[in-house]
Structure formats: structure tokens, C-alpha cells
Amino acid sequence: MKADRALVLHLAVLAALLLAHFLAPAYHHANLARIMVLSIYAMGYNIAFGYTGLLSLGHALLFGAGLYGAGMGVMHLGLPAGPGLVAGTFAGGLMALAVGVLALRTTGVAFMIVTLMFAQAGYLAILYFGQWTRGDEGIVITRAARAIGPIDLSDDASRYLVALTLFAAALLVNLALARSSWGRVMVAMRENEERSRMLGYNPFAVKLAALVVSGLYAGLGGAAYGLMFGYVGASLASVQYSILPLLYVLLGGAGTVLGPFLGALLMFYIIDYASSLTDAHQFVTGAALVLLVLFAPRGILGAIRAKAATWLP
Amino acid sequence: MDFGPFLLLALMEGLVTAAVLALTASGLSLVFGIMRVVNVAHGEFFMLGAVLAWFVSVSVPGPAPVAFAVALLVCPLIVGAIAALADILVLKRLNYAPEPTIVATIGLLYILQQAALSFFGPDARPVPAPFSFRIQLPWFGYAGYKLVVVAAAGLLLLAVWLILTRTRAGLIMRATQQDRDTARAFGINVDRVYAGVFAMGAGLAAVAAVLIVPIRQAHYLMGGDPLLLSFIVVIIGGLGSLRGTLVAALLIGLSDGVISTFFAPTLAKILATLLVAMVLVFRPQGLFGKRAP
């Protein structure tokens, strides 16, 4: 029963998003497609930060690996969009593995700075190796290259449905992961690493595995973002894109399956709304970060879970 | 120009970078050393110093040296006050827990950057140097102001060192660094010490910016580089060690001048960031520091 309740909730969210495909006005329809793709990235961030307790400030490197894995695969190797998506996903996972092997030798603040520095080096490397990455101006992916078989990703309707499909897969895998025995081990590592070690769990291995899964998600999010919206640029791998998923996850609720989506949805519209009033949307981001850590460190779903719905995965 | 004079020029430019960097980084180092806070908004305090210096330069009438002197005095105080406010309103309430504190300073970074963009605008604006004499060397002329920057930075660092080692305030700061709870038990107002240290750290960044702004111009995005370089310096020098910070600032400043004269600056930055990451991974006590307790 407990299991069903959570599954029903998640399926209901997916059904609502499918309904929105038919009902939502064009503007919101386009926004939702983007939010779903960014949510995949944020879910990946949540697996590292929310579940395993790894506060990374360098996930833009993994998102960027996905973007450029797909974008450069399409541009230089002539990959079709489908294999490009796969290439980007694995690029994210591999990058996470490489970073994790080094960065996971540190913890806490040092881990934050190390990941920040790796991401910064990655961002600068994109600019420096401009002859392959097209540096600052970025790669524009042609319409012809943005097709998965018969599905044209530059078409609004099919883009939405592809985004929803990927999002649904990511969400359900995340749900299964969170309820699996391995999900409990990740949480245990977050709650008390030393205790976990003395129950026979290898902290390095658990954290590395979590980071690689997180990297696969971030890579998929990045690759989908690049292919669906037709642009791969260095600005999408800048430090702001490391902060973005942190913000989404903090707002929606760290360590909850739906938190990243909820956070991305709300934050997207808050910034959208603020931008219509003023051009000071960065202020909204900054204020949201400060207010969240001060007054709602558990985020929306985290607070709901603590107060009312302990069954929420 | 021959190689010799070229190298000399590069070294002189490097010395200016090193001097300003040492000031900025010592602020970051002080805050980390005493409060154990990693302040990601440190670069924005630097930026605020420069931007405020521009406001002072256009609003204070009279000759350039007067406006500059006012800026040198007023900007660090304003920035310090903003920092103290941030400490009291935000960081203190987080009880300085490491991870939430970093996230909060990231938020602060965005807020300060946006404030500068809204009130100052997106353009880079020059601030006149207080004087413009040139020193004529046999091979090239050199702006005398740059050498004044080096001297002023040296004096300020000396002052910081004297405050920390020779005054009662410094003693209180060091006592708080050793053990917050014991310091509190001895009647030290730890909250006030923390607010003061955070203000002083920000003020050091601001004063560095006021010194350099006649050479570099003020811009709302100018905080990124000083932050990165300060991180590099503080981490390589050993987190929280002021002496290590100075040595590393000199090393990085000089090599930055030399490297960016001969190599692409982006490549230099890539190598520097990777170096920082590697130092933290393999030698967390810094290259010059001893293992911290």
C-alpha cells in the first residue's frame, strides 16, 4: 500500500504532464519541455547531493560533458541525434568517474572547492580548445541533425513528447533507485559515513557509484538540452549551471524524487515572473539561495515529508 | 624590445598583480583562518570596492588625488559594513555550518552582482589615477602609480600583520580562532569578533580594488578573477595561513604576469585551477603549510 501510494503520485505527475501537452498554451508548453529536461539534470544532482550528501559545486562539468559529448559527436563524427544522446549520457558518466576518483579523496568544503575548480577548468578548456568546441559562440546543431529516426526534435510537439519520455524514464528509475536497498545505502552514507563504514560499506565505492549515476543523469540532461534546443555553448557549462540544480533541489526538497522537478518548475516561473517585472532576475536566484538555507533547508517536499507524508520517497 | 627588458616589464606587471592579490587573498585567508568560512562572495566585495570608487570619483569634487583619498578611506568602510551586515543577518544564523554557509555566500554573490548591475550598469568605467607621473627606464616608460600600488599594498599588509600580532584586537581574534567556546567563556564577544573579521576580510578586498581600479576600470563582473586567484593563493599557501598566503600571492602574481605575457591567459588559468584542485586532493595543508590540526 505504502509502495502504491508513492508510485501513484509519480504516475499522476507524469499523466498531468501528458495532459499539459494537449491543454497547455504554446508558451507554457515550450517552458515545460525545457523544465523537464533541466529536471533530469537536477535529478542527477539530487542523487549526489540529496541522497548521498555530496555537495558538488561542479556539476556543470557533467552537464557540459553531456552537451559537448552530443554536440561534438553530431558535429565532428556526424552522429545522428539518437546515438548523440547516448554519447552525451556516457560522456557525463565518464566525466563523473574521472572527477570522482580524485575529488572523493576529499570531503565537505574541500570537495566543494575541488569540484568547483574542476568545473571551472572544464569551462575554460571549452573556451581554449575553440577549434573543436567553437568556444564562446558555440555549436548550432542543424535541423537535419536534430532527428531521432522520424522524430524531428525541432518540432514543438515531438520535442515535448521526447522530453516527457526521457523525463518519465529518469523519474521512474530515480524512484526505483530511491526505494532500492542501494538507495538506502546512499542515504546511510549521507547520514553517517563512519557508521556506514563500520557496517561494511565501502564509502569511496558507494559515493563513486552515486556520482557516476549522477553523471549519467547530468549527461543525459545536457545532451537532450543541446539536441532539443539546437545549441551547445560554453555558457551552458559555466558555474551558473552548477548552481542551478543546487537551487532547484534545495527549493523542491533534497533527497526527494519529485523535489528536483518541483524546484525547477517553481524556480523557472519565479524567475520568469521576476523578469517581467524587473531585469534583476539574478537577485531572485541569490535571495532564493539565502532564504532557503536560512529558513527552509529541507525544501518544500522535505518539509511536507517531515510534517505530513513520511511515505514520500 | 629585447628579451631582458621584456622580462623585466613582465616581472614589474607581475609585482603589481601580486601586491593586489596578496591584499585580496589575505582577506579571504583571514576569514577562513579565524571563522572557518569559505567566502565565495569575496570577489564581489572586491568588485564593490571598485564600483564604489567610481561613484566617489564622480561625486567628490576637486582634484583627482582628493577623490581618490576619499575613496581609499570610504569604500572599504562601506564594503566592510555590508559584510558585517551579511554576517549578522545570514552567516551567524547558520551557525557557520560549512556547507549551508557556502551556499549562502553564493547567494550573496548573486545579490551583490545584481545590485552592481542595477545601480552601476553593465559598462566598464574608468577611475582616474590620483597622479600620472611616469618613470623613464632605459628601455621603456612605466606608470609611477603602479609602483605606488605595490608600496601601498605592502604597507597595508604590514598593518594587518601588526594588528594580528601586536594588538589586543589581534589577540582576541587569535584566541577566537583557537577555540570559539573557550574564547566565549573568557568573556570575548565572539559574535562581534566574527562580524569584525568578516568586515575586515571584505574591507581588504575592497581596498585592493580601490588601489587597482585606476589601472583596470570598474565593472560589475570583475569579481570573478580575483576570487579565483585568491582561492588559488589561499589554497596553495595553506588554508588560513597568512604567511603562506603572502608567499603564494607573490609566486602566483609574478608567474601570472610572466605566464600571461608569454602564454595564452586561458591556458594559464586552466593549469592554475587544476593545480588548486590537485593541491586540495593530494596536499590539503597547502604547498607551504604544515598539516593543520
Add this chain to the structure above:
Amino acid sequence: MAALTLLEARGLTRHFDGLKAVDGVDFDLRQGEIHALIGPNGAGKTTFVGLLSGRIPVQSGRIRFAGRDITRLPAHARVRAGIAYTFQITQIYAALSVFDNVALAVQGRGSRQREADTNAALARVGLESRAGQVAGTLSYGHQRLLEVAMGLALRPRLLILDEPTQGLANDEIAVFKTLVRGVVPEATVLLIEHNMDVVMDLAHRITVLNFGTLLAQGTPAEIRADKAVQAAYLGD
């Protein structure tokens, strides 16, 4: 008792900045015994069990466990090999339920009956009625018991208890003693303990450490009669 040796340490050494925390200790544990480790404060007891459990790397010397050299084995692998350690300062997952705390131990050793084994371990320490409670809200005594339950749920061959009765009330200590007696002889128990009544009552054999070295070893009666121990520790 057939004196099968479960664990054997030879020349075990660990110095910290010149402080000889553990210095050349030879030590044997017999299968199925309750062995107490005592000594004045700073004698190196916690460091010594840290070396056995792998929480502290061995500087020199060798450790064999169940016929296998484990000197270089990391802590988590030693847990899998059958050495469980309960912390001196209670280490539980304060935010998780009592059930989940124990289930993590059960799951860690690859049990196929997670639920049943977890409930069995909880029943053994008398916490089965509190399975759904958040662990951090348990009383101190119950938290200690929960930690023991986690140790038992690992089904270790060797259970190391670091000052388990510290801070417990007398009736709780009585419960605890019964519990430990029930663990042997399937498992072996190594106990660091300050409460001499508990030591003399429970232990089959006792090892006394002083200044990082082995001072004496023997049955409770032998230790009580040992002049060196009396001088260093019991006497005053």
C-alpha cells in the same frame, strides 16, 4: 574449552607524533570467549581496538583473523570478514527509523530475509516495539542497545564493544550483561570496559594495557592477584 584462536596480533604498533599509543602488543583471542580489555585512561585501549577493526592503520606488526592475514584490509572489508565494532560514542543514523538502522546492518551482510532478520535482532535487545521510532529520539540507554543490535545484526564472528555500559543505569547494565552472555560461544566478544564489576562478572579472560604495552593477561582471578596490575591500575 578448545583453545581455537580466532584472532592473533603480533607486535602491533601505532605511534602518534612520538606518543606510543600502542607499542609492540602481542594478543590472542580464543574462539567463543568474552575477553575484556582494561587499563587506565590513555593506556591505548581504543587505539588498540581501532587497529583490530581497521579504523586506524597499523604502523607495524601483523593481525591474523580466522586464519587470514588482515593487517592491510580496510575497515569495511574487515566488517564483511566478520569483525563488528560498536562505537564508544554512540554512532547511529539519528534521522532514520530504528528498523532502518538495523536493516542497514542486515542488508550489508547480504541477508535474504531483511525484514525477519532485522526484527530478530531488534527482539534480541528488546527494541522490537520501537521499530518505527526515529532513532535520534530514543533514550540514551536505548540508543546504546540499538548500536549493539546493529552489531549483532551483522552476525559477526568477533564483536568489539567499546565501553558499552558507559552512562547506563544499573538495570540497563544487567540487561546488557545477559545480552553479552547470549552472544557467546557462537561469536567472540572483545570488550573495553571501565566498570570493574561488569568486567569481573562477564569476562573469561582479561588483558591489561598500560602506556600502550601489554601489562598482564589472564583470568579475572589471576588479574586480581597480579601485583603489577594492582600497582598500575587497581591499587591506587
